[in-house]
Amino acid sequence: MTPSLSRFVADFAALSNGFLLPPARRRRWRHWLGLLPSTAGAALGTSVLLVGAFTLLVKALLGPQRLSLAFPYLQPALELFLQDRHWLIALLLTIVSLGTLLLQLGAMATPLRRRWLALAALLGLLVLTTAVDVAFTEGNGAVMDALNRRSASAFWGTAIGLVVIYLLTLPIQFLNTYGQQRFALAWRDASTSSMERGYLGGLTYYRLEAEGPLAQVDNPDQRIAEDIQRSVSSSTDLAFGFSASLLALGAYIVVLIGISTTLVFTLLIATLIGNGVIVRLVRRLAGLNFRQQALEAEFRFALIHIRNNAEKIAFFRGEQPIALELRRRFGRLLSNLERLIRWRALVDQSTGLYAFLMQFVPYLVLSVAYFAGRVSLGQLTVASIAFSQVQSSLSFLIDRADSFAGLFASLERIGSLSQVVGHGLETLIAPTAISRPAISPSPSSLVPRAQGPVVQLPAQARPADVALGAAPALLRLHGLTVTQGAGGEALIRQLDLVIEPGDRLLITGPSGCGKTSLLRVLSELAPAADGRIERGEALAMMVLPQAPYMTLGSLREQILFPGVADADAIDDNQLRAILRRVRLQTLEQRHPDLAEISDWSRVLSGGEQQRLGFARLLLHQPNLAVLDEATSALDLASEAHLYGDLVARGCTLISVGHRRSLRAFHQRELQLDGQGGWTLEAMA
Numbered sequence: 001m002t003p004s005l006s007r008f009v010a011d012f013a014a015l016s017n018g019f020l021l022p023p024a025r026r027r028r029w030r031h032w033l034g035l036l037p038s039t040a041g042a043a044l045g046t047s048v049l050l051v052g053a054f055t056l057l058v059k060a061l062l063g064p065q066r067l068s069l070a071f072p073y074l075q076p077a078l079e080l081f082l083q084d085r086h087w088l089i090a091l092l093l094t095i096v097s098l099g100t101l102l103l104q105l106g107a108m109a110t111p112l113r114r115r116w117l118a119l120a121a122l123l124g125l126l127v128l129t130t131a132v133d134v135a136f137t138e139g140n141g142a143v144m145d146a147l148n149r150r151s152a153s154a155f156w157g158t159a160i161g162l163v164v165i166y167l168l169t170l171p172i173q174f175l176n177t178y179g180q181q182r183f184a185l186a187w188r189d190a191s192t193s194s195m196e197r198g199y200l201g202g203l204t205y206y207r208l209e210a211e212g213p214l215a216q217v218d219n220p221d222q223r224i225a226e227d228i229q230r231s232v233s234s235s236t237d238l239a240f241g242f243s244a245s246l247l248a249l250g251a252y253i254v255v256l257i258g259i260s261t262t263l264v265f266t267l268l269i270a271t272l273i274g275n276g277v278i279v280r281l282v283r284r285l286a287g288l289n290f291r292q293q294a295l296e297a298e299f300r301f302a303l304i305h306i307r308n309n310a311e312k313i314a315f316f317r318g319e320q321p322i323a324l325e326l327r328r329r330f331g332r333l334l335s336n337l338e339r340l341i342r343w344r345a346l347v348d349q350s351t352g353l354y355a356f357l358m359q360f361v362p363y364l365v366l367s368v369a370y371f372a373g374r375v376s377l378g379q380l381t382v383a384s385i386a387f388s389q390v391q392s393s394l395s396f397l398i399d400r401a402d403s404f405a406g407l408f409a410s411l412e413r414i415g416s417l418s419q420v421v422g423h424g425l426e427t428l429i430a431p432t433a434i435s436r437p438a439i440s441p442s443p444s445s446l447v448p449r450a451q452g453p454v455v456q457l458p459a460q461a462r463p464a465d466v467a468l469g470a471a472p473a474l475l476r477l478h479g480l481t482v483t484q485g486a487g488g489e490a491l492i493r494q495l496d497l498v499i500e501p502g503d504r505l506l507i508t509g510p511s512g513c514g515k516t517s518l519l520r521v522l523s524e525l526a527p528a529a530d531g532r533i534e535r536g537e538a539l540a541m542m543v544l545p546q547a548p549y550m551t552l553g554s555l556r557e558q559i560l561f562p563g564v565a566d567a568d569a570i571d572d573n574q575l576r577a578i579l580r581r582v583r584l585q586t587l588e589q590r591h592p593d594l595a596e597i598s599d600w601s602r603v604l605s606g607g608e609q610q611r612l613g614f615a616r617l618l619l620h621q622p623n624l625a626v627l628d629e630a631t632s633a634l635d636l637a638s639e640a641h642l643y644g645d646l647v648a649r650g651c652t653l654i655s656v657g658h659r660r661s662l663r664a665f666h667q668r669e670l671q672l673d674g675q676g677g678w679t680l681e682a683m684a
Contacts, residue, residue: 008408011415015231019190020115022108034104039120041097047127048090052081069154070161073138115186122183123243125176130247132169134255136162137385145378184236191228195414198421199224206525208420219297223417227293231410234403242396249393252386259375259383263365267387270361271394285347288340290409295333302329351399362387474539474624474652475499475522480531482517490529491517493676501623504653506666506683513674515656519543519628522654542622544630548613550601555587556594559615570619578618581645582611583638606633614642627655636661 013021020035055078059067068075081087101120105113139162146154199205199220208220217223256264306313306322313322362384369375375383392399475498482492491514499505507515520526522533523543551561559575560567572594579588587608591598604612610633617625625646631639636659643665646653655662663669663683671679 011411014415014418018194019187038097038101041093042101043120043123044127045090045094045097047124051131052087069157072142073135122179125172126244126247128172129176130251134251135165137382141378141382144381145376148377180236180240184232188229188232191232195224204421217417217420219301220417222297223413227410227413231414234407238400238403245393245396248389252389255386259379260366263362266361266365267390271391285343286405286408288343289405292336292340293409295336299329299333302326358391473498473500474536476534478532481529482514482521483529490676491674492672492678495678501652502650504666505668505670506662507656507670509672510674513672516628519626540622541624542617542620543626544613546629546632548609554595554597555591558600558612578615582614584611610634624652629657
């Protein structure tokens with residue numbers, strides 16, 4: 001698979017969207033066309049003025065004679081700067097470009113304005129660096145001429161001048177290197193933060209793991225952690241490298257034209273022929289590189305899967321089949337890597353041969369003129385260096401073929417993930433029509449309320465006004481149908497149900513009958529096939545799964561998860577009291593410091609994790625608690641204690657479980673048969 005250029009441009013625009021451009025989805029190219037010329041013009045004009053001012057300062061300090069002795073190559077540049085008031089043109093270009101840029105940036109946010117100004121400064125440093133390179137090239141020619149004339153004063157004067165220029169330009173070289181890397185760091189920070197928000201927002205992280213249209217986006221962890229870093233780093237290097245190549249191309253072509261126009265035409269023809277041959281090899285390299293990254297991700301995922309399921313594998317002693325699967329995945333990786341190495345070596349050999357042959361071209365073209373005395377040794381040296389620089393600039397895309405191939409692959413992976421987390425999620429998984437009033441971010445406290453009458457609903461459908469009545473409720477289900485996945489068989493048909501404050505409902509049925517699927521629909525993790533859900537204005541629901549999530553962090557953060565608005569106002573003594581209420585005294589004794597950070601999913605047993613889930617429930621105090629086999633790892637006495645505490649506080653409960661002991665803590669039982677039928681009965 002070889003990515004197309006249009007896809008590459010689209011993915012690169014998505015990567016830069018939000019960092020250099022406002023987060024808009026349309027007409028990004030208009031922003032680029034407007035901002036790039038202004039930025040480039042401001043950088044070029046400012047740099048030309050700085051170079052001209054530096055040359056004038058050197059002439060004023062040294063005088064004409066010393067200037068021609070130490071810096072003979074600066075005199076033509078100074079004359080060009082002053083000729084026909086070129087300095088005035090540079091000044092006008094700077095004023096107009098910088099003014100236009102500031103005007104365009106006026107409507108943008110402050111971070112975007114700073115980034116564009118930083119980009120202009122970095123481009124300006126590139127221009128200055130190119131000017132320094134040209135000066136060194138001319139200086140090398142002057143040194144060779146001095147040696148050819150056996151002029152010691154000219155040799156030492158020019159050599160000292162080159163050392164002075166090198167020392168004076170060290171800060172420019174440092175700022176150029178540091179600035180580009182710092183720019184890439186800021187770019188990665190912005191891109192990663194944006195991708196993280198999209199990944200965690202809208203339950204995208206959950207839906208990427210579920211079956212459906214989003215499941216084809218594999219290994220989002222690698223795309224966020226590695227592909228963004230690789231894409232940003234490569235894009236920064238290639239973008240500034242390409243800009244430097246364009247500047248070098250223009251500067252050194254001017255130098256070559258001053259020596260030999262024939263050499264310029266020979267260079268252009270030879271470069272076009274060489275690049276045309278190599279580009280055919282690069283296309284194949286890009287496709288292999290893309291496949292290699294996908295295979296690396298698959299192998300890495302298999303290793304992570306072993307880590308996450310180490311105990312389960314150890315119980316079964318399942319090392320042999322797992323080793324076979326690892327070898328299969330690694331075998332495919334090695335096979336593609338072998339082809340990638342072969343093609344990469346072929347590209348390297350081709351580019352190496354091309355570079356070897358091209359280094360002799362300037363000597364062959366200028367040899368007749370040199371032996372005839374029309375070209376000096378210094379000019380021949382300058383022509384050779386300039387020829388190499390121009391040839392390198394024209395071959396930039398070919399020389400960076402491997403980098404471009406990796407960038408193609410990384411950008412494609414980032415682009416596909418960006419499409420998922422950025423927009424279009426609602427159309428991929430369309431939710432059931434749900435009435436969604438605003439939900440308070442702070443759950444209301446658990447206040448006992450008088451229990452309303454128990455409504456018994458038969459399995460057959462009935463009018464909503466009869467089935468549900470008019471009593472205020474936290475949750476109302478109207479003809480809800482739940483299927484096994486999108487378009488699967490119906491597990492629950494036409495469910496009518498009302499949950500009022502103080503109700504305690506137990507959902508039972510055989511394995512696979514749709515109990516957990518119903519909870520997913522109620523939690524808006526999956527769409528219902530039909531029906532309507534109405535949520536009360538004061539609804540604040542909290543779900544306790546069978547295996548509670550253990551977040552990365554301290555024990556205090558485990559209890560506070562997923563966080564409360566006034567977390568700082570809750571001291572450790574309050575949290576310790578909650579731990580004692582759920583009978584986690586031993587945990588408090590083993591880990592007295594609640595700020596201790598550990599891998600709690602390994603430190604705590606299954607029963608301790610379930611007790612910790614109840615501690616979170618007691619801390620957050622939602623007005624509707626949904627427990628999905630939340631006591632399956634506990635003994636009956638602990639289960640009775642925890643449920644008894646919730647009942648005594650008047651909690652509204654929806655429980656899923658198989659144990660008959662749970663019947664004592666609930667008022668109604670919803671029995672599912674897995675074929676679409678259901679019954680709702682009052683407990684004895």
